[in-house]
Amino acid sequence: MNKKIGIIGGGITGLIVGIFLAKEGHKVSIFEKNTLLSETSSKTTKLLHGGLRYLENFHFNEVKNGLNDRSWWLENFPKQTRKLKIAIPFKNKFSLALIKSFLGIKLYEFLAGSNNLDKSSISKQIKNDQFVLKDDYKTYLSFFDGSMDDDSLGRELISLAKELNIEILEYNEVKNFDTKGTIDKNHFDKIILAVGPWSKILLEQNNIKSQKDIDYIKGSHLIINRKSEFGLMFSGVCKSRYIFALPYQDYTLLGTTEEKVSHPELPEISKNEIKYLIDSFNHILKKSISKKEIISSYSGVRPLIKSKDNFHKSSRDFFIQKNDSLLTIFGGKWTTSPTIARKIVTMI
Ligand SMILES: Cc1cc2nc3c(=O)[nH]c(=O)nc-3n(C[C@H](O)[C@H](O)[C@H](O)COP(=O)(O)OP(=O)(O)OC[C@H]3O[C@@H](n4cnc5c(N)ncnc54)[C@H](O)[C@@H]3O)c2cc1C
Numbered sequence: 001m002n003k004k005i006g007i008i009g010g011g012i013t014g015l016i017v018g019i020f021l022a023k024e025g026h027k028v029s030i031f032e033k034n035t036l037l038s039e040t041s042s043k044t045t046k047l048l049h050g051g052l053r054y055l056e057n058f059h060f061n062e063v064k065n066g067l068n069d070r071s072w073w074l075e076n077f078p079k080q081t082r083k084l085k086i087a088i089p090f091k092n093k094f095s096l097a098l099i100k101s102f103l104g105i106k107l108y109e110f111l112a113g114s115n116n117l118d119k120s121s122i123s124k125q126i127k128n129d130q131f132v133l134k135d136d137y138k139t140y141l142s143f144f145d146g147s148m149d150d151d152s153l154g155r156e157l158i159s160l161a162k163e164l165n166i167e168i169l170e171y172n173e174v175k176n177f178d179t180k181g182t183i184d185k186n187h188f189d190k191i192i193l194a195v196g197p198w199s200k201i202l203l204e205q206n207n208i209k210s211q212k213d214i215d216y217i218k219g220s221h222l223i224i225n226r227k228s229e230f231g232l233m234f235s236g237v238c239k240s241r242y243i244f245a246l247p248y249q250d251y252t253l254l255g256t257t258e259e260k261v262s263h264p265e266l267p268e269i270s271k272n273e274i275k276y277l278i279d280s281f282n283h284i285l286k287k288s289i290s291k292k293e294i295i296s297s298y299s300g301v302r303p304l305i306k307s308k309d310n311f312h313k314s315s316r317d318f319f320i321q322k323n324d325s326l327l328t329i330f331g332g333k334w335t336t337s338p339t340i341a342r343k344i345v346t347m348i
Contacts, residue, residue, distance in 0.1 A: 002026050003348060006181075006188035008174045008202070010036040012337045013329055014194035015157055020341035021348065022164035030166060031183060033173035037154045040196045041334060043267075043300025045221065045244055045255055048073045048081060048146030048335045050111065051316060052233075053242055055104050062317045064111045065339045070146040071115040072338050080153035083117045083144050084246065086231035087126050089137040089284060098139060105143045117144040130226045130252070131245065132286045146335075147231075147246065177206055179324035190348055193328040197264030197303035203321075203328060211321045212330045213306040216262065220269040220299040221255030222277050224289060228252040236280040243280050251295065254281055258302075267299040305331045320347065 002025045007014045010032030018028045030036070050066035051059070074081050090098045105120045120143040126133075161168060177183045177191055195202055200210040224245075231246040246253045257273045274291070282288040305319055318332035318340050327347060332340050 003189035004187075005029070005190050005192065005348070006031065006177075006183045006186065007192045007194055008177065008183065009193065009195035009198075010168070010170070011039055011041040011194065011196050012037060012157075012334045013041075013196065013332060013340055014192070015161060016337040017192055017194055017329075017341045017344050018166050019157065019161055019164060020338070020345050022161070022166050024345055024348075026348070028164075028166045029169060029186075029188075030161075031169045031172045031174045033171070035170050036158055036168065037150075040264075040300045040302070042150060042154070043219070043221070043298050044150065044334050045219075046148050046150055046246065046248055046253060047084075047244070048148055050108060050145075050335075051333075052104060052108050052143070052145070054316065055107055059317065060111065062336075063108070066333065066335045067108075067112040067115055069335050069338045070112075070117075073148065073335070074117075074146050077148075077153055077156060080156055081146055081148045084147040084231050085118075085142055086145055086233050086244070086246075087140045087142045088233045089126075089133055090139040090141065091136050093139055098141065101141055105141065108143065117146070120144070126230075128229055128232075130228050131232070133284050134286050137284065142230075145231075147248075148334075149249065150334075174202075175205075177202075177326070179208060179326045181325040189325065191326045192344060193326060197301045199303065199328055199330050201264075208323055208326070210328075212319055214330070215260060215304045215306050216264050217302045217304055218259045218261045218267045218299055219256035219302055220259075220267075220273045220277070220297060221253055222269075222274065222294050223248065223296045224252040224254055225293050225295045226252050226289075232284075234280070234284050236276060237283055238276070243277065245281060254278075261301060264301040264303065267301050269297045269299050273299075303331060320344070322347070 004027045007030045010030045022028045048070045050063040109116045126140045181188045200214045203210045228247045236243045319330045321328040
């Protein structure tokens, strides 16, 4: 039976869940406090991926979901998404790090199965006129992942939502909701709380216990005024995580950082983060880039479900909390929003 469904939050999760539900014939309304896709969902690294580096922490199921969904995006939105070559530079011809990455990429391709985008390769050189790497880099390991132009993809999704007659209520901050289906005095058969980093805060404001605790991890990016041909993935100067330098429109996107913050409101890049990103990139470049080449920056907050691990190792997996007519979504990635939506459709 078709249901009346109220979704709180118009990020990628709320929007894709709304689209999947509307396609099933449900009547969907989305309440968004700002404009659609204006918060975390516009602050990403623009990758459609399983997350190669999550293999280090054995998050196989999450990676597999991401790889399946990567194909879903590339097949359904070919004009706004693309296959992207990403190279990892190594100083030695053979090293433990190189072998580890090689095996990781092979496992990544195996998990992708028939969804694998192209074969990885090892080469002595890469040709990238805009960014020449130091001569000490002797080996490059290249693999393929998905990338999106989130501006055009977002516009396409919003027009799809409108075609499906989803009621879009922007600048509509929800203050009160309950587990019986009420959102600010309107009644719905089901409510989906898809507010990204605000899930725990909003549940508690409405006296509903949150089953998950959240770590708020700020991630920042720089946009560099140079066009690049393919992606690079390399260790940041602090070595605790990888940084990407990726083609984005006519520029290069450099990111991301990971910094624990106490709340998700109005994140901004700090001087330290700018220095860290520029220093890390210059560490591998023959000819350094300068801060003058930065044309803009942005920051978002990942709501990572708290685990026993250090947050650098935390999973990007999602969790759905059910309280009577209310379903609350925690965590997830842009890429895996279709998996979340399929699960919600089944639960409804
Ligand atoms: C730095 C960084 C890099 C990332 N890179 C990638 C990547 O490359 N690939 C990938 O797949 N994922 C990536 N992610 C993850 C991805 O951004 C998120 O998983 C995804 O955007 C979350 O979407 P969401 O809809 O859950 O949250 P949001 O986009 O934050 O949407 C939640 C919405 O709820 C609204 N809201 C909040 N409170 C209320 C209220 N009271 N009433 C009404 N509306 C409300 C907000 O305004 C917001 O629009 C990255 C995340 C970060 C932070």
